Amino acid sequence: MTTPIIEIKGIGKRYTLAHQNGGYLALRDVLARAIRAPLDLVGRRTDQSARFQAKEEFWALRGVDLSINRGDVVGIIGSNGAGKSTLLKILTGITPPTEGEITLHGRVASLLEVGTGFHPELSGRDNIFLNGAILGMRRREIARKFDEIVDFAGVSRFLDTPVKFYSSGMYVRLAFSVAAHLEPDILLVDEVLAVGDVEFQKKCLGKMEEVTKTGGRTILFVSHNMGAIQELCNRCVMLESGRVIKTGTPAQVIDYYLSRIKRAAKDLVLSEDTSLPVQLTRIRIENQNGDLISEVEMGEDAILVIEYVVRKDIPSLSVGMDLHKDRTSLLYSLDSDLDESLMAATQVPGTYRSRVVLPTSLLKEGHYGVDIVAGDAAGELKLSRGAEITLSFGVVNTRKDLTHKSFRADRKGLLYQPLRWKTEPMS
Amino acid sequence: MDNSVTIRPIKVLSLSDFEELWAFRELLIFFAWRDLKVRYKQTAIGVLWAVFQPLATMLVFTLFFGTLLKVPSDGVPYPIFVYTGLLFWQFFSQGLTDASNALVGNQPIVAKVYFPRLALPISTVLTKLVDFAVAAVILAGMMLYYGYIPHLSGLVVLPALVVITFFASLGGGLFLAAVNVKYRDVRYALPFFTQILMYLTPVIYPASITHRFAWILNLNPMTGVIQAARASLLGNAPIDWGLCTESALISIGMLIFGIVYFKRVERHFADII
Numbered sequence: 001m002t003t004p005i006i007e008i009k010g011i012g013k014r015y016t017l018a019h020q021n022g023g024y025l026a027l028r029d030v031l032a033r034a035i036r037a038p039l040d041l042v043g044r045r046t047d048q049s050a051r052f053q054a055k056e057e058f059w060a061l062r063g064v065d066l067s068i069n070r071g072d073v074v075g076i077i078g079s080n081g082a083g084k085s086t087l088l089k090i091l092t093g094i095t096p097p098t099e100g101e102i103t104l105h106g107r108v109a110s111l112l113e114v115g116t117g118f119h120p121e122l123s124g125r126d127n128i129f130l131n132g133a134i135l136g137m138r139r140r141e142i143a144r145k146f147d148e149i150v151d152f153a154g155v156s157r158f159l160d161t162p163v164k165f166y167s168s169g170m171y172v173r174l175a176f177s178v179a180a181h182l183e184p185d186i187l188l189v190d191e192v193l194a195v196g197d198v199e200f201q202k203k204c205l206g207k208m209e210e211v212t213k214t215g216g217r218t219i220l221f222v223s224h225n226m227g228a229i230q231e232l233c234n235r236c237v238m239l240e241s242g243r244v245i246k247t248g249t250p251a252q253v254i255d256y257y258l259s260r261i262k263r264a265a266k267d268l269v270l271s272e273d274t275s276l277p278v279q280l281t282r283i284r285i286e287n288q289n290g291d292l293i294s295e296v297e298m299g300e301d302a303i304l305v306i307e308y309v310v311r312k313d314i315p316s317l318s319v320g321m322d323l324h325k326d327r328t329s330l331l332y333s334l335d336s337d338l339d340e341s342l343m344a345a346t347q348v349p350g351t352y353r354s355r356v357v358l359p360t361s362l363l364k365e366g367h368y369g370v371d372i373v374a375g376d377a378a379g380e381l382k383l384s385r386g387a388e389i390t391l392s393f394g395v396v397n398t399r400k401d402l403t404h405k406s407f408r409a410d411r412k413g414l415l416y417q418p419l420r421w422k423t424e425p426m427s
Numbered sequence: 428m429d430n431s432v433t434i435r436p437i438k439v440l441s442l443s444d445f446e447e448l449w450a451f452r453e454l455l456i457f458f459a460w461r462d463l464k465v466r467y468k469q470t471a472i473g474v475l476w477a478v479f480q481p482l483a484t485m486l487v488f489t490l491f492f493g494t495l496l497k498v499p500s501d502g503v504p505y506p507i508f509v510y511t512g513l514l515f516w517q518f519f520s521q522g523l524t525d526a527s528n529a530l531v532g533n534q535p536i537v538a539k540v541y542f543p544r545l546a547l548p549i550s551t552v553l554t555k556l557v558d559f560a561v562a563a564v565i566l567a568g569m570m571l572y573y574g575y576i577p578h579l580s581g582l583v584v585l586p587a588l589v590v591i592t593f594f595a596s597l598g599g600g601l602f603l604a605a606v607n608v609k610y611r612d613v614r615y616a617l618p619f620f621t622q623i624l625m626y627l628t629p630v631i632y633p634a635s636i637t638h639r640f641a642w643i644l645n646l647n648p649m650t651g652v653i654q655a656a657r658a659s660l661l662g663n664a665p666i667d668w669g670l671c672t673e674s675a676l677i678s679i680g681m682l683i684f685g686i687v688y689f690k691r692v693e694r695h696f697a698d699i700i
Contacts, residue, residue, distance in 0.1 A: 096434070096435075103431060133453055
């Protein structure tokens with residue numbers, strides 16, 4: 001056995017989520033807090049707990065141990081937020097781990113996002129040099145490979161055009177091409193193949209394959225594209241909630257991953273609290289076949305099922321849901337008050353189940369949540385001890401080819417609605 | 428294995444940081460070159476902008492302070508007196524301002540690519556050095572016009588003055604760039620701060636009129652630099668070596684402080700930028 005080229009020991013990364021409305025921390029706030037500090041000393045107890053609540057910590061990675069041998073091509077899979085990108089960021093040195101240690105025996109280069117460091121005003125030629133330098137190449141090295149880079153990207157005619165005039169395809173091709181010609185010992189690749197046309201994706205896969213076979217280069221490859229992982233990698237690692245939960249051959253791990261996604265379906269069951277007049281007992285999301293799911297395929301609807309107990313007569317009870325994305329933008333809000341007969345009736349004690357179509361077919365890929373709320377004529381009622389109950393789910397795309405821009409997760413816009421333009425000559 | 432790297436939660440400033448910076452020296456040049464190229468792209472007069480600013484400021488100051496208010500200038504014609512001051516002052520203040528925005532302005536690459544972060548502020552101050560060199564041509568022209576011949580000692584001192592200015596500007600810039608990542612207040616406070624600081628530096632007036640307040644000006648390394656520049660180029664006074672040494676020490680202190688602070692918080696830039 002050769003010595004591993006990458007040794008990861010007990011790596012953890014903690015992020016602190018500051019609950020501020022998207023703003024940056026201003027010096028003003030810190031000063032204000034400092035001025036208030038003497039007051040804090042007086043009411044220490046209450047204030048301290050308040051401060052703890054204002055900050056939420058979460059571990060993007062915890063206790064990750066891995067060792068990777070020279071020449072391995074390792075696929076890293078896992079659902080969104082599993083910690084895949086964080087791991088690559090730590091390996092490149094962009095961000096430090098909170099705990100643990102990594103030893104790397106070789107030069108690392110990363111392709112975390114193609115075209116970072118491209119300047120739109122500069123020409124393709126200038127950007128090749130600039131981007132190469134940012135990625136750690138020497139000018140002489142870039143000059144030597146210049147023609148190869150240009151050929152591979154197929155942009156030779158536009159070399160002296162500012163890249164702001166490039167089509168997105170050309171842009172990505174050029175960016176990938178620069179990075180593909182790096183000669184690191186360890187290459188970290190994060191989901192770059194999600195962009196670019198199919199033709200070019202194949203070319204990139206080919207290039208990566210060639211590089212590993214001939215150059216003995218070690219590659220860590222994050223992707224949602226199971227096909228690519230299967231084809232390229234000889235090892236595979238699955239992350240979930242910041243931990244490594246499976247390693248093995250790509251076939252084994254992918255199988256496990258797919259079965260796990262189905263099982264990971266969330267079925268939120270809440271403990272009984274008889275003091276509440278109305279209590280939510282269970283919420284879940286189902287697909288059209290009635291299977292429990294936690295990820296919805298983009299373009300398909302899902303069904304939200306909520307079960308609740310009513311413990312006393314409640315006039316015009318209405319349950320509702322608020323659908324939001326990334327815990328920030330409220331996208332949609334619906335109450336059962338649309339139904340006049342329901343509103344007029346008094347809900348008598350008993351257990352109930354309500355179903356509603358969740359309009360997920362409208363949503364782009366991403367993390368979503370539904371808050372369940374209840375109200376009556378007198379005002380809002382609590383459904384549980386916590387004010388609201390949130391069920392989170394993901395919208396994923398495993399089938400549609402989004403090469404052509406619209407609705408790609410990284411593009412602007414929140415909705416998926418593939419409408420067609422109808423264009424005809426005017427005269 | 429020859430080139431092993433260990434990644435740990437805490438990292439201390441070490442020689443390897445400077446070796447790494449040296450390994451990335453070409454990146455410094457590329458960043459500076461990019462900034463210059465982009466800056467003058469789509470501008471009609473291009474690099475002349477580097478001249479326009481000190482020149483226009485000099486004309487306005489000459490009119491108001493020199494001609495109308497009759498601010499003394501140690502017996503030197505006011506235009507060349509104030510231009511010498513402005514040349515160094517603008518190198519310092521623009522280097523400081525631009526360096527403080529160097530990280531925030533390059534947010535995408537800081538968040539996505541690893542390279543020595545020091546490269547960004549350093550390259551920004553380097554571009555100001557280029558502007559300085561261009562604007563210095565005007566000074567040479569003015570010296571010819573007014574018939575000043577620099578002392579030999581002056582020519583020896585000048586490079587040192589440029590280095591002192593560079594260090595002071597970079598040192599302050601590194602500190603502010605690091606602070607700016609976390610507290611965006613810097614962007615708003617700095618223009619105001621540099622403006623005030625200019626009045627606390629003998630740019631538009633000679634230090635000789637400050638008398639017992641001179642020590643306040645002397646705290647600022649640019650005071651020594653500007654005075655020595657005038658003394659060596661225009662010969663209005665002997666070079667104050669003591670003050671020069673003090674300026675040099677302060678600027679080196681600023682640089683060390685800037686680097687240490689920057690390196691201390693550097694690793695978290697990508698998380699909070």
